[in-house]
Amino acid sequence: MNSVYEVGTLLAGKYRVERILGRGGMAVVVAAEHQALRASVALKFLTPEFAGRADVVERFLREARVCAQLRSEHACRVSDFGRLESGVPYIVMEMLEGRDLANVLAAHGPLAVATAAEYVVQACDALTEAHATGIVHRDLKPANLFLARRRDGDALIKVLDFGVAKVHDAGEQALTLVDMIVGSPAYMAPEQMRSAQHADARSDIWSLGVVLYELASGGLPFRGASPTEVAMEVECSPPPRLAGVPEGFAAAVARCLEPAPERRFQRVADLVAALRPFVPRAPAVTVSIPKLEMSALRTTRTPHLPLPAAGAMLPVATPLRPYRRPRPVMSPAVPGSGPRLAIGPLGHGDRPFPTSGPSANARAATTWVSRTPWWRVLLAGVLGMIVIWATFALCQCARDNAVARAERHHDAR
Numbered sequence: 189m190n191s192v193y194e195v196g197t198l199l200a201g202k203y204r205v206e207r208i209l210g211r212g213g214m215a216v217v218v219a220a221e222h223q224a225l226r227a228s229v230a231l232k233f234l235t236p237e238f239a240g241r242a243d244v245v246e247r248f249l250r251e252a253r254v255c256a257q258l259r260s261e262h263a264c265r266v267s268d269f270g271r272l273e274s275g276v277p278y279i280v281m282e283m284l285e286g287r288d289l290a291n292v293l294a295a296h297g298p299l300a301v302a303t304a305a306e307y308v309v310q311a312c313d314a315l316t317e318a319h320a321t322g323i324v325h326r327d328l329k330p331a332n333l334f335l336a337r338r339r340d341g342d343a344l345i346k347v348l349d350f351g352v353a354k355v356h357d358a359g360e361q362a363l364t365l366v367d368m369i370v371g372s373p374a375y376m377a378p379e380q381m382r383s384a385q386h387a388d389a390r391s392d393i394w395s396l397g398v399v400l401y402e403l404a405s406g407g408l409p410f411r412g413a414s415p416t417e418v419a420m421e422v423e424c425s426p427p428p429r430l431a432g433v434p435e436g437f438a439a440a441v442a443r444c445l446e447p448a449p450e451r452r453f454q455r456v457a458d459l460v461a462a463l464r465p466f467v468p469r470a471p472a473v474t475v476s477i478p479k480l481e482m483s484a485l486r487t488t489r490t491p492h493l494p495l496p497a498a499g500a501m502l503p504v505a506t507p508l509r510p511y512r513r514p515r516p517v518m519s520p521a522v523p524g525s526g527p528r529l530a531i532g533p534l535g536h537g538d539r540p541f542p543t544s545g546p547s548a549n550a551r552a553a554t555t556w557v558s559r560t561p562w563w564r565v566l567l568a569g570v571l572g573m574i575v576i577w578a579t580f581a582l583c584q585c586a587r588d589n590a591v592a593r594a595e596r597h598h599d600a601r
Contacts, residue, residue: 193218203222217231230283233278249269258317260314262345285336289331301466304400304404305463305467310343311347312457314346319455374398381419397409400444404430405430440463
C-alpha cells in the first residue's frame, strides 16, 4: 500500500503522484498531476486500516458529496471521486498553496484583531452556504482553516475537512450514534460533547468563537489533559473574556462561547455583522441563500494583511464610514393610484422612470418641489413673476417706440 504514495506512481490511470502533502489518522493527501490535462490536483486517500470499514467509507463519500455541492470560493472544491484497483477510495480536490492557521499560529504567534476577524469572516461565507443546505461542519479549528493566496496575493481562507459533517438525511442517524463523540474536544460546544447528534449551526458558531479566541490570544479558552477534563472545564467554568482587544471584539467572542445555544449568535450572518467593524474595508454586499431565510456577508477581495514577524505590529483596522440612508422622495402619481415612495434612481424598483417627455418633466418638477424649502419656492415664484413683468414691459416699450417712429415718418412725408 505504501507504493501508492511513492513519487511517480500513476493512480487510476491518469494521476501522477508528485509528493505527499500530509498524513492523518484516517487519510493521506498527496499532490498529483492529471496527465491528460497537465493540471495540479490534490488526492485524498483513506489509510488501509480504515478503507475496509463501511461506515468510514460512507463518511468519506459523504465528504466528497458535501464539498461538491458548495459553491463558495471559501470551500475546498472537489472534482472527482473513485476507487483504486485495490478498492481504496479517493477524492480529487483542488490544489491549494499555503498553510493552515494552526501552522500560522505556531510560526508567528497571535494575530492582530483585524486579521483574525477577516479570516473568520471569510470562513463564515462557506459555513453560511453549508448551514443553509442542512450541513453542520462539527470540526472547525485552525487546522481546518487553510490560508491560501489569490493570484494577486490577497488572503483566501478555505474551509477544509467536512469528513465528520452532519448532514440532514436518512443516513445520518445510522452513521452517528447517540453517545458518539465527533470532532476535536477543545473546539466542541457543550451540546456536541454530550452527543454529536445534538450539534447544529450554533455548535459551529461555538467553534468559531474558540478559533477567534485562539487567533487573537494564542491560547485556548478551555484546556485540559483529556477530553473529559476539557468537558468539565466547559461545563463548570464561565466563558473566559479576552483581554487586550477592542471591547466589541471581546463581546462577540464571549457571545459565541455562551454555554446555552439559545444565547449565542443564532446564525453565522449575525457573527459576521458583529465582526464587520473590525475588518479593514469590509465588503458590504449581502446575498441570500434561497433554501433558508438566511443572509451572509459575501466576501470580496480584501487587501492582504501580511503575516506578522516576531514583535512586528500589524496595521489597525481603519474606521468605517457611517452609512447614510438616501432621502425618500415622492414619485408622480400614476393614473388610478396614489403617489408612491421612490428610493433611488429606479423609484419603486418595478420599472425605471422615463428620462424624456412630459412624464420626465413632471417627475423632475415634483422631486424639486418636495426637496426645496417653502420660502425658496415662494422666492422663485416672485422672481419668475418679476421676469415675466419685465419682459412684457420691454416688449410694450419696444412696440410704442416702433409706433412713434412710424408716425414721425408719416408726418415728415
